Amino acid sequence: MIPVGEFRNLGTEQNSKFRVLKPWWDVFSEYLCVAMLMIGVFGCTLQLTQDKIACLPSHFTSPTPEAIDCSHIRTYRQNETSHPTAATPAKPIIQEVVGRKNNLDIHQYVFVNHHCYERFVHWFAKFFPYLVVIHTTVFMVASSFWFKFPGTSSKIDLFVTILGKCFDSPWTTRALSEVSEERGEEKLVSWRRNTMSKDATERKTDNEETTGLLLRSSSVKSNPDKKAPESQSAPSVLDKKEGEQAKALFEKVKKFRTHVEEADILRIMYVLQTSLKVFKFLLIIVYTSVLVPNIEIVVRCYVPPELTGFDIYCCNHNKAHLFSKLAYCYIFFVGVYGVLCIYTLYWLFHRPLNEYSFDHVRLETGINDIPDVKNDFAFLLHLVDQYDALYSKRFAVFLSEVSESRLHQLNLNYEWTPKKLRTRLAKNSSNRLELHLLMLPGLPDTVFEIPEMESLKLEQVKNVIIPAAVAKLESLKELSLIYCPTKLQLPALNHLKEHLKILRLAFESLDEVPMWMYTLHGLEELYLNGPLTNEVSKSASLDSLRELRALRVLTLHSSLSKIPPTIVDVALQLQRLSINNDGIKLQAFSTLKKLTSLTSLELAGCGLERIPSAVFSLDNLQELDLKDNKLTTVEEILSLQHCRRLVSLKLWHNKITYIPDHISKLHTLETLDTSWNKLRKLPSRLFHCTTLRHLDVSHNQLTSLPPEIGILQSLQCFSAAFNSLEMLPEELFSCKRLKTLILGNNCLSYLSPRVSNLAQLVRLEIKGNRLEALPHEIGDCPLLTVSGLIVDDSLLDLLPSAVRSRLSNN
Numbered sequence: 001m002i003p004v005g006e007f008r009n010l011g012t013e014q015n016s017k018f019r020v021l022k023p024w025w026d027v028f029s030e031y032l033c034v035a036m037l038m039i040g041v042f043g044c045t046l047q048l049t050q051d052k053i054a055c056l057p058s059h060f061t062s063p064t065p066e067a068i069d070c071s072h073i074r075t076y077r078q079n080e081t082s083h084p085t086a087a088t089p090a091k092p093i094i095q096e097v098v099g100r101k102n103n104l105d106i107h108q109y110v111f112v113n114h115h116c117y118e119r120f121v122h123w124f125a126k127f128f129p130y131l132v133v134i135h136t137t138v139f140m141v142a143s144s145f146w147f148k149f150p151g152t153s154s155k156i157d158l159f160v161t162i163l164g165k166c167f168d169s170p171w172t173t174r175a176l177s178e179v180s181e182e183r184g185e186e187k188l189v190s191w192r193r194n195t196m197s198k199d200a201t202e203r204k205t206d207n208e209e210t211t212g213l214l215l216r217s218s219s220v221k222s223n224p225d226k227k228a229p230e231s232q233s234a235p236s237v238l239d240k241k242e243g244e245q246a247k248a249l250f251e252k253v254k255k256f257r258t259h260v261e262e263a264d265i266l267r268i269m270y271v272l273q274t275s276l277k278v279f280k281f282l283l284i285i286v287y288t289s290v291l292v293p294n295i296e297i298v299v300r301c302y303v304p305p306e307l308t309g310f311d312i313y314c315c316n317h318n319k320a321h322l323f324s325k326l327a328y329c330y331i332f333f334v335g336v337y338g339v340l341c342i343y344t345l346y347w348l349f350h351r352p353l354n355e356y357s358f359d360h361v362r363l364e365t366g367i368n369d370i371p372d373v374k375n376d377f378a379f380l381l382h383l384v385d386q387y388d389a390l391y392s393k394r395f396a397v398f399l400s401e402v403s404e405s406r407l408h409q410l411n412l413n414y415e416w417t418p419k420k421l422r423t424r425l426a427k428n429s430s431n432r433l434e435l436h437l438l439m440l441p442g443l444p445d446t447v448f449e450i451p452e453m454e455s456l457k458l459e460q461v462k463n464v465i466i467p468a469a470v471a472k473l474e475s476l477k478e479l480s481l482i483y484c485p486t487k488l489q490l491p492a493l494n495h496l497k498e499h500l501k502i503l504r505l506a507f508e509s510l511d512e513v514p515m516w517m518y519t520l521h522g523l524e525e526l527y528l529n530g531p532l533t534n535e536v537s538k539s540a541s542l543d544s545l546r547e548l549r550a551l552r553v554l555t556l557h558s559s560l561s562k563i564p565p566t567i568v569d570v571a572l573q574l575q576r577l578s579i580n581n582d583g584i585k586l587q588a589f590s591t592l593k594k595l596t597s598l599t600s601l602e603l604a605g606c607g608l609e610r611i612p613s614a615v616f617s618l619d620n621l622q623e624l625d626l627k628d629n630k631l632t633t634v635e636e637i638l639s640l641q642h643c644r645r646l647v648s649l650k651l652w653h654n655k656i657t658y659i660p661d662h663i664s665k666l667h668t669l670e671t672l673d674t675s676w677n678k679l680r681k682l683p684s685r686l687f688h689c690t691t692l693r694h695l696d697v698s699h700n701q702l703t704s705l706p707p708e709i710g711i712l713q714s715l716q717c718f719s720a721a722f723n724s725l726e727m728l729p730e731e732l733f734s735c736k737r738l739k740t741l742i743l744g745n746n747c748l749s750y751l752s753p754r755v756s757n758l759a760q761l762v763r764l765e766i767k768g769n770r771l772e773a774l775p776h777e778i779g780d781c782p783l784l785t786v787s788g789l790i791v792d793d794s795l796l797d798l799l800p801s802a803v804r805s806r807l808s809n810n
Helices: 004-010 012-017 024-049 106-120 123-143 150-168 170-194 200-222 240-260 265-294 320-350 359-365 375-387 389-399 401-415 418-422 445-449 468-472 490-499 515-519 565-570 590-594 613-617 635-642 661-665 684-688 707-711 730-734 753-757 776-780 793-798 801-809
Strands: 053-057 298-302 312-317 425-427 433-438 455-459 464-466 478-482 486-488 502-506 525-529 553-557 576-580 600-604 623-625 648-650 671-673 694-696 717-719 740-742 763-765
Touching: 024 123, 024 320, 053 106, 106 298, 106 312, 123 265, 123 320, 150 170, 150 240, 150 265, 150 375, 150 389, 170 240, 170 389, 170 401, 240 375, 240 389, 240 401, 265 320, 265 375, 359 389, 375 389, 389 401, 401 445, 418 445, 445 468, 468 490, 486 490, 490 515, 565 590, 590 613, 613 635, 635 661, 661 684, 684 707, 707 730, 730 753, 753 776, 776 801
Parallel strands: 433 455, 455 478, 464 486, 478 502, 502 525, 525 553, 553 576, 576 600, 600 623, 623 648, 648 671, 671 694, 694 717, 717 740, 740 763
Antiparallel strands: 053 312, 298 312, 425 433
């Protein structure tokens, strides 16, 4: 026999592990199974340890069937063969009740007992205890089947493991404690509002008390290192290891949710095993109720008369009375068990178990972003609620994105200390002290502990939320958000409205453009890089820029069909407009006429085939950049003389084949860039623009330079690199203000000794030509140094040592 203790130990470990998935009816059913198992084991023990049946013949001699009377009892005298006579004195008659003498030995009785038990006792009376054990075992196996089935056991085991870790995680306690503090503060504020009807004295007293409470609460929250008073409970502080463990739990919960929500096999399996138990219950109730009356105390048995001399025996089933009582007790337990199973089916089909809502958890914890779950995940949580609803509440913390972001924030603060952040400070192109953070999972709070920072550049940083602590960065003037959607808290927005001067945004869709951008009335420069429109037929989608009253610079790098009409909102103060359209043709330039204050205009990659006429009406225009368009001719350049303040004209990266002579009408021009075109010659009239200081004709097809270049006495920088120049006009070296002369990658074979006339020359680049030697007079350029002389190394070695020495000492 198997002791009851071993049966109980079989499920001890499993019950302990999966107890959270056992509702009260499953627990009650387990106790009923233990009780039924004890009935079966007790009955089996009686069967094996005591005599089962005792049989006696029904008559002294072999009777006829009509004379059978198992209750017949006779009386015997000691001597009944003769009557008393005179010779023999009479003896007293002794009446004894000692039973009938059958002249059978013990072996015959044993045989008869076994024969009658095996052949004439009903099978239910013999095997009832074993049936109880078998049925109870089936119930126990059915109750735990889904814990062992391959399709469900892995999910259940993983869920229970994660649930236990989430329940015991220090992060759960911290998150709930912080929420409790916040809700406590809200209650204080609400209570304060409800007391506004009191008189002035009471209001003053309440105000002082409430303010004190709020200050104490906020001081504990804002300074986590400071210990709270003993009467208040402060949230526990996570160390780095606990933070990493909580982070791993978030990932496990996310993966488990994705995997489990796709199927509904757990609920189906639970329904099947419950249905099996109900079917088993009905079967047991029916056949047991029918067969219990067959447990008889007196059993009539027929034995062949040639074996013992008797054919009819009356047998007493010794355990029949006890087994009958145990059977009715067993029927009662099975009945209660079946009612529980039927209730379980009612619970499974009556309640919507395919979805689980965390409404009550959101209400209690204040964490409003906990998502509802469905299918197997929902069913498991419904079962957990039957055990203890606190498990679901603590588990929900790890489903919340807000909670996850708080944890990430904590881990970020551990990793990115102020000391580490200061090592990444560097000067940017605008000579501002900039902190550049790339591809972080969030924005560390420690960023706001660097008050000397002037520019903050965030690139591909996730979940960026700028808090009120940004007010600590009094020197912050520039903010760059490169592909990282950002949210601002209201106090942070109020601070940036007054202090932020430059904003750079790069985005992948128009929805990522933050709405708070349009409220920064202190903003002076705005740089936008992203798809402001997706269809050429539609205009750019930008909200009103009317609030940007201080905006002076606007740069748009996108694919526009026309200039956004909202630019008119800042037409009066906008001074610089730059549009890079990535080769998409830009049309409808009429909006430009309204930008009367514009001093700098860049239209790059806009598919222009000619200079837009709207440009000619910009009286204040000083710089015009038409880079990377489709210009082949610039005949309309004459109209640029209406832009009387124009000092810079850049026509680089086009397909211009010639420059018209009337370019000389641009008397104010100081910078002209016609590089990366298809120019074969330069008009002599070009050099009548006597105010030119920077002239770039590199990357063209020039074979010579006109001698009129000597007219440009104000020329400071001249570049003709990457052409086909074979010689230089001597007049070039009469431009005595030249500081930079770039002639590399041409076909020059000779450099005039008059180069020494360039007294202000700082940089000379002639590498990549056919020069065989450099003139010795090159050493007479007082400001030219070896580092500013870009030539082939072989040519530099050919110079006399004295010349090289002078160049080195300059």
